[in-house]
Amino acid sequence: MTTATSLDGQLLVPGDKDYDDVRAVWNAMADRRPRMIIRCASVADVVTAVRTARELDLEIGVRCGGHGALGLAVPEDGLMIDLSPMGGVRVDPAQRRAWVQGGALLGALDDASQRYGLATTAGNVSHTGVGGLTLGGGMGWLARQHGLACDNVVSFEMVTAEGEVVRASRTENPDLFWGLRGGGGNFGVVTEFEFRLHPVGTQALVAEYQYRLDDALPVLRGWRDLNAEAPRQATFTASIGGDGLVTAGFVWVGDPREGRKLVPAMRSLGRPVTESVSEPSYLELQRRDDVTGGHAFRRYSKGHYLRRFPDEAIEAFLRRGTENGRGDNLPNVGLQAHGGAIADVPDEDSAFSHRGTLFEFSTGTRWTDPGEDEARMAGARRCAAALDPFASGVYVNMLGDEGVEGIRRAYPPAKLARLTALKNAYDPGNVFHLNQNIRPSVSPGPID
Ligand code: FAD
Secondary structure (H helix, E strand, O other): OOOHHHOOOEEEOOOOOOHHHHHOOOEOOOOOOOOEEEEOOOHHHHHHHHHHHHHOOOOEEEEOOOOOOOOOOOOOOOEEEEOOOOOOEEEEOOOOEEEEEOOOEHHHHHHHHHOOOEEOOOOOOOOOEHHHHHHHOOOOOOHHHHOOOHHHEEEEEEEOOOOOEEEEEOOOOHHHHHHHOOOHHHOOEEEEEEEEOEEOOOEEEEEEEEEOHHHHHHHHHHHHHHHOOOOOOEEEEEEEOOOOOEEEEEEEEOOHHHHHHHHHHHHOOOOOOEEEEEOOEHHHHHHOOOOOOOOOEEEEEEEEEEOOOOHHHHHHHHHOOOOOOOOOOOOEEEEEEOOOHHHHOOHHHOOOOOOOOOEEEEEEEEEOOHHHHHHHHHHHHHHHHHHHHHEEEOOHHHOOOOHHHHHHHHOOHHHHHHHHHHHHHHOOOOOOOOOOOOOOOOOOOOOO
């Protein structure tokens, strides 16, 4: 049995001072009470935590940034492995490498890399965890230039279900290296990621135009067609938020003067009610959505990958699961372009799937009153269902409560078979099952 004195970090149990703060995650709907929390400060602590959980037969949750849609990092009556004290990042600018501890947030990776004008692909909200994001794939504003976050991992260090420390790279345990790039937290606890960095400079540009709903159909058609020719520095975005206006535009990473060359074409798509072209630094860009993506709300979201975006899909996007796109408390919707370097990577290279995606669609809603839970979730489900006929799959990190059906949408059959074989090899007892779970086929294991 673990005692607090045998840890470099800290053991917390219900009633301890920090217990409630540490068990709180991004989605306020996840309000679970672990029997113990081990705040790991070293790889040895992670080993101790895994072994302790197994001795006491406790379910394990693994927490990095705590942004998982369902808050599965927090196990009810189980043992939470809290990696957040392991948040360090070390950069070697000469080798263009970053070594990132398993509990680090994206902001720490970006801050450390940008000191040298370097970066690797990270997500759009700086308080998201490197751990969950990278293990599921990792989309961000640099992905069309440099691939997903997982495409930039050179090696992983991981603690297995047996409490052993292993490494994975193209030459060491290459099967595990394949699975950790897109297979989520199924195979063990990653204690370090080694990333390739790129000289991206420190500049960015964001162009956004807002249109009335009635004017938006031809605009989004033109926006879609422009995207087909867009340079890789540009990531096209579109969204509808609480004000009901339709935003279309793009985010550019690199020399803003180059990015501005796209502005006239974007401007000519229609008559916007507002327009804004700004030149944030790369670090400002990476924090731009931190407030809208903030903590302490009840949240529900769903998503699809779209290989094509025909006019009928644009219409469904604009209607947001309703007759005419109008109403109270409609879910937000968004589109983010893929392609470029994401699609350059051969599909068989990693567990991550659906590299032929044109746009990722997401719908999400946030609220505070638990009395609104059912209505809010139903609205987002209706909205996602309306886009379903155009969907080609789903991003595993966008999955919520879809269960096995969701896993089948995230991974085509051949990939799922390979992931299952890897799970049999590394975690046949399904010790790590509080995740988007790949079930082993050798033993039933705990059910998620
Ligand atoms: P956690 O809840 O801590 O972890 C999620 C799961 O990942 C855990 O349950 C565990 O199974 C596993 N895990 C985490 N760390 C480790 C580790 N070190 N070792 C083993 N397993 C681990 N995704 C994108 O691709 N691009 C985006 O721009 C983006 N933006 C987002 C913005 C917000 C506000 C939110 C909430 C999510 C966003 N996402 C984005 C989705 C995000 O990638 C997932 O929610 C991801 O799971 C978050 O990881 P985390 O470490 O913060 O979460």
